[in-house]
Amino acid sequence: MTIQFNDETFRDDYTFRNSDWAIKRFPFPFHEDSYMYSVNMEQHRGGPEGSVFEKRFDVDEHYISEMRDRAIVLAEDPLRCQSLPHMTLAGWDLLELIMVSKSEDYPDLFELHRNGDKWRWINKPLGIDDTFTFMDDASLPYGPMEYITRQAQGDFAVLDQRENNLWMDAGMVTTQADWSLDFDIGMNFFEWHAPVPRAHEMGVFKRALKFLLNIQQGSPARRLNWTMTVNPLLDTSPENYHKWGVQKTSLMPENIGRKQHLRVELQTFYRLPRSNALVFPIRCYLIALDDLVTVPKWGRRLHRVIRDLPEDLATYKGFIRNRPMILDYLSQYDDGKPTSPGIWPDLETEPPLEK
Amino acid sequence: MSAGTQKIPVIVTAKVPLNELVTRFEFQHAEGGSLPPFSGGAHTVVEMQDGDKTRLNPYSLMSDPMDPSHYAISVRRDDQGRGGSVFMHDKVQVGDRMVISYPVNLFPLDLTAKKHLMFAGGIGITPFLSQIRQLERIAGRFELHYSVRSAALASYAEELTTRHRAHVHVYHDDQDERIALADLLRGQPPGTHVYICGPRGMIDWVRETAADLGWPDAAVHYEEFLAPQSGKPFDVQLAASGKTVTVGEHESLLEAIERAGVDAPYMCRGGACGQCETRVIRHDGTLLHNDHWLEDDEHASGEKIMPCVSRFEGKTLVLDR
Ligand code: HEM
Ligand code: FES
Numbered sequence: 001m002t003i004q005f006n007d008e009t010f011r012d013d014y015t016f017r018n019s020d021w022a023i024k025r026f027p028f029p030f031h032e033d034s035y036m037y038s039v040n041m042e043q044h045r046g047g048p049e050g051s052v053f054e055k056r057f058d059v060d061e062h063y064i065s066e067m068r069d070r071a072i073v074l075a076e077d078p079l080r081c082q083s084l085p086h087m088t089l090a091g092w093d094l095l096e097l098i099m100v101s102k103s104e105d106y107p108d109l110f111e112l113h114r115n116g117d118k119w120r121w122i123n124k125p126l127g128i129d130d131t132f133t134f135m136d137d138a139s140l141p142y143g144p145m146e147y148i149t150r151q152a153q154g155d156f157a158v159l160d161q162r163e164n165n166l167w168m169d170a171g172m173v174t175t176q177a178d179w180s181l182d183f184d185i186g187m188n189f190f191e192w193h194a195p196v197p198r199a200h201e202m203g204v205f206k207r208a209l210k211f212l213l214n215i216q217q218g219s220p221a222r223r224l225n226w227t228m229t230v231n232p233l234l235d236t237s238p239e240n241y242h243k244w245g246v247q248k249t250s251l252m253p254e255n256i257g258r259k260q261h262l263r264v265e266l267q268t269f270y271r272l273p274r275s276n277a278l279v280f281p282i283r284c285y286l287i288a289l290d291d292l293v294t295v296p297k298w299g300r301r302l303h304r305v306i307r308d309l310p311e312d313l314a315t316y317k318g319f320i321r322n323r324p325m326i327l328d329y330l331s332q333y334d335d336g337k338p339t340s341p342g343i344w345p346d347l348e349t350e351p352p353l354e355k
Numbered sequence: 356m357s358a359g360t361q362k363i364p365v366i367v368t369a370k371v372p373l374n375e376l377v378t379r380f381e382f383q384h385a386e387g388g389s390l391p392p393f394s395g396g397a398h399t400v401v402e403m404q405d406g407d408k409t410r411l412n413p414y415s416l417m418s419d420p421m422d423p424s425h426y427a428i429s430v431r432r433d434d435q436g437r438g439g440s441v442f443m444h445d446k447v448q449v450g451d452r453m454v455i456s457y458p459v460n461l462f463p464l465d466l467t468a469k470k471h472l473m474f475a476g477g478i479g480i481t482p483f484l485s486q487i488r489q490l491e492r493i494a495g496r497f498e499l500h501y502s503v504r505s506a507a508l509a510s511y512a513e514e515l516t517t518r519h520r521a522h523v524h525v526y527h528d529d530q531d532e533r534i535a536l537a538d539l540l541r542g543q544p545p546g547t548h549v550y551i552c553g554p555r556g557m558i559d560w561v562r563e564t565a566a567d568l569g570w571p572d573a574a575v576h577y578e579e580f581l582a583p584q585s586g587k588p589f590d591v592q593l594a595a596s597g598k599t600v601t602v603g604e605h606e607s608l609l610e611a612i613e614r615a616g617v618d619a620p621y622m623c624r625g626g627a628c629g630q631c632e633t634r635v636i637r638h639d640g641t642l643l644h645n646d647h648w649l650e651d652d653e654h655a656s657g658e659k660i661m662p663c664v665s666r667f668e669g670k671t672l673v674l675d676r
Contacts, residue, residue, distance in 0.1 A: 218361035
């Protein structure tokens with residue numbers, strides 16, 4: 001299908017909206033009525049047609065507006081994009097991965113023409129037509145990682161692999177759930193995960209790291225993560241906490257359905273060929289509760305998950321104070337009926353709400 | 356992740372004997388076009404159809420990592436081995452179709468290093484050939500010390516010394532030339548990383564000398580592919596799939612599991628990557644551990660085994676597979 005790009009904002013007047021198409025393909029993260037941390041990883045080899053899992057790098061109706069938001073963040077705070085000197089090769093690897101994937105997966109939107117190391121890249125939605133020399137840093141207006149991630153939705157952490165660990169040595173991070181690249185730069189897998197409750201004790205990180213170190217070229221993997229965000233903000237960074245943290249107190253029973261969003265991250269993992277680095281794209285999807293409950297199964301399930309989530313997780317995810325209000329709202333959409341297994345909406349087979 | 360390692364169909368486009376032991380093989384993509392680029396030090400697992408037997412051996416890629424037109428490996432003939440290298444030498448011909456795995460790197464360059472100090476022994480030269488190509492592109496600083504039995508068996512020594520006269524040093528055993536290791540290690544600038552690929556004895560010697568001189572483990576890298584050892588046949592029960600197989604004398608435990616039709620994970624097939632780690636449910640006998648992956652206490656616990664290289668002797672072995 002051809003994508004109708006929205007003209008919308010993720011700040012100030014918050015004109016962000018999901019179309020019916022975007023609601024139905026939303027990556028709902030709960031495959032059952034409860035949630036706990038786990039090593040929830042699977043191969044990233046496509047998915048059902050039209051789903052966000054289908055393409056290597058999903059492009060949707062928010063593309064142009066998200067890229068505009070990223071440019072605003074970078075103009076205010078250039079440290080959101082950093083790359084230590086030894087990561088330039090990984091940056092070229094990433095540029096190639098995204099250009100090749102997008103031009104193959106969306107030939108009507110992106111074109112890549114390669115003649116030896118002379119490359120021409122056409123990005124129609126953003127109106128870009130650039131010719132450059134592959135592996136020649138001087139031939140692009142930015143470093144290779146910054147150049148391509150200004151044209152790709154989601155954050156990107158680029159990890160160097162050494163000493164049986166991963167090191168956050170480069171990244172483009174403007175749409176994050178309350179963590180900071182400038183703080184984490186140079187840290188290893190256990191160091192940057194230090195604030196997460198429970199998962200260390202559960203052995204989740206040890207096993208996850210083993211898995212990641214073994215990710216092979218040509219065999220990417222993926223997982224989903226989630227949190228809750230008041231207002232459709234992409235940039236919920238510690239750097240700007242003073243701007244968005246206070247907005248959590250603006251939640252009222254009258255506006256909660258519009259203001260409270262479920263925030264889901266589709267996280268993928270790719271081995272980069274020339275540098276042996278790992279790239280970790282973190283793609284953020286937002287959905288207002290009012291939109292989410294139009295899928296009866298999701299309304300029922302989200303209520304149960306939020307209700308039963310252990311307190312330390314709700315605290316870490318930053319919605320412990322608003323949880324009672326969120327539950328009051330969501331309970332209207334839970335009639336106690338059983339839900340089908342799996343994350344899909346199952347609109348045809350699941351019963352309508354009886355309440 | 357399972358045995359679903361991505362595969363590449365290739366055609367053998369060159370078979371070049373270098374000396375009485377070593378032959379180079381070159382591959383191109385069977386469907387034309389490019390092979391995936393890789394990083395210096397990576398290997399590929401080559402599948403060999405030897406009659407009704409499938410052999411899978413890892414070989415370091417030695418060609419230019421940035422040149423996607425072809426891959427090259429060098430195979431040292433080992434008449435005492437389990438037959439993979441002899442198959443490559445005797446049976447594989449130019450024009451043959453083969454299947455190889457996507458490149459995997461267990462011996463990458465540490466790109467934060469200020470200088471790369473390399474020690475190669477014999478056929479252990481191969482990963483350094485691609486690493487040096489990679490370093491040439493980024494003007495990385497390196498020094499290679501290459502120990503060989505004799506000038507006649509010094510694969511690629513001439514090309515290397517011609518290209519990098521000041522940075523490559525070759526030592527001939529038959530002329531009693533020896534690497535002055537301790538002096539070399541003492542004279543390195545801060546930020547130097549050491550890389551070793553060669554026989555077990557050489558790896559141990561360099562690692563121990565470096566450790567004695569206070570080098571941190573993190574700055575000392577090595578790669579040794581272990582060939583699975585032959586041994587007495589034994590039976591293994593695969594609890595998860597409800598099967599029992601006998602592991603033959605010249606067969607690895609992993610190969611026997613695969614022969615039984617069970618999809619078991621693997622990557623390096625040489626005891627180095629950890630991918631094949633398997634839980635031992637029960638055993639009455641001795642686990643013969645041959646891997647580099649498990650820690651000593653894990654070996655002693657009897658709860659885990661790496662079936663790509665390790666074996667068993669005794670009455671019963673039950674695995675979670
Ligand atoms: C190399 C790739 C990865 C990167 C760069 C990464 C990065 C991060 C960061 C920056 C945080 C926020 C920590 C904070 O509060 O400051 C986080 C949270 C977390 N990560 Fe990772 N991570 C990676 C892979 C994984 C994997 C494979 C797992 C698998 C289980 C995982 C599990 C988690 C969990 C459970 C949290 C807490 C999230 C929440 O409750 O909202 N991470 N990660
Ligand atoms: S397959 Fe790599 S350790 Fe066994």
